[in-house]
Amino acid sequence: MTTAAVRAGARPASMAQALNRALRDAMAEDPAVHVLGEDVGALGGVFRVTDGLVKEFGEDRCTDTPLAEAGILGTAVGMAMYGLRPVVEMQFDAFAYPSFEQLISHVARMRNRTRGALPMPLTVRVPYGGGIGGVEHHSDSSEAYYMATPGLHVVTPATVADAYGLLRAAIASDDPVVFLEPKRLYWSKAEWDPEVPEAVPALGRAAVRRRGTSATLITYGPSLPVCMEAAEAAAAEGWDLEVVDLRSLVPFDEETVCASVRRTGRAVIVHESTGFGGPGGEIAARITERCFHHLEAPVLRVAGFDIPYPPPMLERHHLPGVDRVLDAVARLQWEAES
Amino acid sequence: MTVLEQPGSYRPTPPPAWRPRTDPAPLLPDAEPYRVLGTEAADGLDAGLLLRLYGHLVRGRRYNAQATALTRQGRLAVYPSSTGQEACEVAAALALQEQDWLFPSYRDTLAAVARGLDPVQALTLLRGDWHTGYDPHEHRIAPLCTPLATQLPHAVGLAHAARLKGDDVVALAMVGDGGTSEGDFHEALNFAAVWRAPVVFLVQNNGFAISVPLAKQTAAPSLAHKAVGYGMPGRLVDGNDAVAVHEVLTEAVQRAREGGGPTLVEAVTYRMDAHTNADDATRYRSDAEVDTWRGHDPIALLEQELTARKLLDEATVAAEQEAAERMAADLRERMNQDPVLDPMDLFTHVYAEQTAQLREQAEMLRAELDAAAEAAPASPEGTQR
Numbered sequence: 001m002t003t004a005a006v007r008a009g010a011r012p013a014s015m016a017q018a019l020n021r022a023l024r025d026a027m028a029e030d031p032a033v034h035v036l037g038e039d040v041g042a043l044g045g046v047f048r049v050t051d052g053l054v055k056e057f058g059e060d061r062c063t064d065t066p067l068a069e070a071g072i073l074g075t076a077v078g079m080a081m082y083g084l085r086p087v088v089e090m091q092f093d094a095f096a097y098p099s100f101e102q103l104i105s106h107v108a109r110m111r112n113r114t115r116g117a118l119p120m121p122l123t124v125r126v127p128y129g130g131g132i133g134g135v136e137h138h139s140d141s142s143e144a145y146y147m148a149t150p151g152l153h154v155v156t157p158a159t160v161a162d163a164y165g166l167l168r169a170a171i172a173s174d175d176p177v178v179f180l181e182p183k184r185l186y187w188s189k190a191e192w193d194p195e196v197p198e199a200v201p202a203l204g205r206a207a208v209r210r211r212g213t214s215a216t217l218i219t220y221g222p223s224l225p226v227c228m229e230a231a232e233a234a235a236a237e238g239w240d241l242e243v244v245d246l247r248s249l250v251p252f253d254e255e256t257v258c259a260s261v262r263r264t265g266r267a268v269i270v271h272e273s274t275g276f277g278g279p280g281g282e283i284a285a286r287i288t289e290r291c292f293h294h295l296e297a298p299v300l301r302v303a304g305f306d307i308p309y310p311p312p313m314l315e316r317h318h319l320p321g322v323d324r325v326l327d328a329v330a331r332l333q334w335e336a337e338s
Numbered sequence: 339m340t341v342l343e344q345p346g347s348y349r350p351t352p353p354p355a356w357r358p359r360t361d362p363a364p365l366l367p368d369a370e371p372y373r374v375l376g377t378e379a380a381d382g383l384d385a386g387l388l389l390r391l392y393g394h395l396v397r398g399r400r401y402n403a404q405a406t407a408l409t410r411q412g413r414l415a416v417y418p419s420s421t422g423q424e425a426c427e428v429a430a431a432l433a434l435q436e437q438d439w440l441f442p443s444y445r446d447t448l449a450a451v452a453r454g455l456d457p458v459q460a461l462t463l464l465r466g467d468w469h470t471g472y473d474p475h476e477h478r479i480a481p482l483c484t485p486l487a488t489q490l491p492h493a494v495g496l497a498h499a500a501r502l503k504g505d506d507v508v509a510l511a512m513v514g515d516g517g518t519s520e521g522d523f524h525e526a527l528n529f530a531a532v533w534r535a536p537v538v539f540l541v542q543n544n545g546f547a548i549s550v551p552l553a554k555q556t557a558a559p560s561l562a563h564k565a566v567g568y569g570m571p572g573r574l575v576d577g578n579d580a581v582a583v584h585e586v587l588t589e590a591v592q593r594a595r596e597g598g599g600p601t602l603v604e605a606v607t608y609r610m611d612a613h614t615n616a617d618d619a620t621r622y623r624s625d626a627e628v629d630t631w632r633g634h635d636p637i638a639l640l641e642q643e644l645t646a647r648k649l650l651d652e653a654t655v656a657a658e659q660e661a662a663e664r665m666a667a668d669l670r671e672r673m674n675q676d677p678v679l680d681p682m683d684l685f686t687h688v689y690a691e692q693t694a695q696l697r698e699q700a701e702m703l704r705a706e707l708d709a710a711a712e713a714a715p716a717s718p719e720g721t722q723r
Contacts, residue, residue: 034502060502066532071491071525078495081480082503086495098521105485106492112687113469113481119690151688174690204693251693 037089108151158224275303422610490526516547577605
């Protein structure tokens, strides 16, 4: 799925392994990096992303905290005030909600409140999204809540290479980053070489995953594989779709998105998050404001329904799939062209 | 389902021995708030400390009066006064060493001033020209915190980080009685105890959370008793006895410094003024109650001790009052000057590196400001640099 060519040092790795390697490399490189969260020690995290860190770096660097998300993030704020670079693990998307007051009232504002005297170089890792058969409170797409909070970066990888690179970039950032890890891609595998220097990209840059001319699919995180598959299927119908992986919701790479839409003239935004109040609304508004005269059709959204996340036996009806994406592409007013 | 595969084959074994993980007895607070002034314990007190506390209290009371007056004159947006609580505010500042950190709430500007912060900088938040008017690193004072108790986990994290680095740093975090009902109070105390972080939690129980009395906050025997549940000592102290608060806090700070872990201190005091200038205290408490506390005033109590020991002559009183008046006059004069604001600062510190979206919005505001300046070039308002 990545556009990078397979290299000599590349070998199959899962996204969870790439994230683990990113944490290990960051901790080895910078003694200020501390990992803290629930079950991140001996267990290695419920998704094994912190596997082996406590053995390698000790309990002071990789800490099993009491089970209290506000306390975890609140103490991480204090640690960051003292010059550490905490990497907090929230166990699941919906388990992060108790930490919102710390995130919104302190993490996001501390730099601004103190005119830069107290930056918050901390990373909050949040496994998010559905498609893993999780029972209630284990599958939320909470990105819109974070996006609505000025002062945060909101980043989400969709590929194994990006999982490594973006997490390294997030930890290195002097600003707080909410790092959303698509749960259902944790075990996705790709040929990947962590030694290549370009593995750490700048935050805030989208990636064009597939070049195309007919329309642009704009997506991120768990929906990228869906869009790639849809693009392949669409090719059979004569549509040559471009696929943009945002990678970063904040900052938003308007330049890449708008350049693509100006080229293709049509856009569909695909995400699991609710449509109403979801990221797609903001993206569609920006495209309409900036690219109106290039548009051949209204910008469409393929999103999760505006419902609480469904129970696992019904989630397949909720999640945007290939067919729903293709249906949206078909509604992009092609008849007007002929 | 039964665990007995063969009836009669089950041989019970006793569960692992149970014992309390910590002996609760030494953690319990005293039966009554600890007092020094007016007791035998006052006999051996260092005269220098008493006079130092006295000077701080007199200036603190004057500071509260001046800030309240500035609010009436429209120079402050709001002022939550600590009149009546000066002993706690001053003792908190004096219990700390240079390298330690203070974590104040919005009512604790006096503690920040007593620690050495410029009063104008301490009042910036309440004047409204910026959220934090000082560099927290300069005096190691965290930003004044408004969301109740949310600064407590910060204190724990900072103290924990300092200890991990091997630095000799203690954090003292201030919260009110209302704040003890917040979840962050619980989480901060629990983390501090588990990590044995060098933190002191000072609860100023001033009787009210705005209008709600303590009885509606908690059914605990005292707020200090809450410490026992976390496995840390709880100390109950008379918050209007400056010497007692100073002693208890100094001991707790020392204990934290020596690796003994956190302490919860409840200082029983009283908020003599309303919650803020915007509040009407007559709606929820009686004048008689306020008068009772007027009879237990922190400055009068200390003055009495000093007078009885012939440590306070008229010249000293006059000198302290004069120092307080000078401080107030200086504060008044500087607060009467309009702050110089640059609206473009709104965008400067949101991120380390400004996003494209913010650059665009900053340009929009810049253009609006330029247009306004062009339309009214001789504007006397002059709030732009």
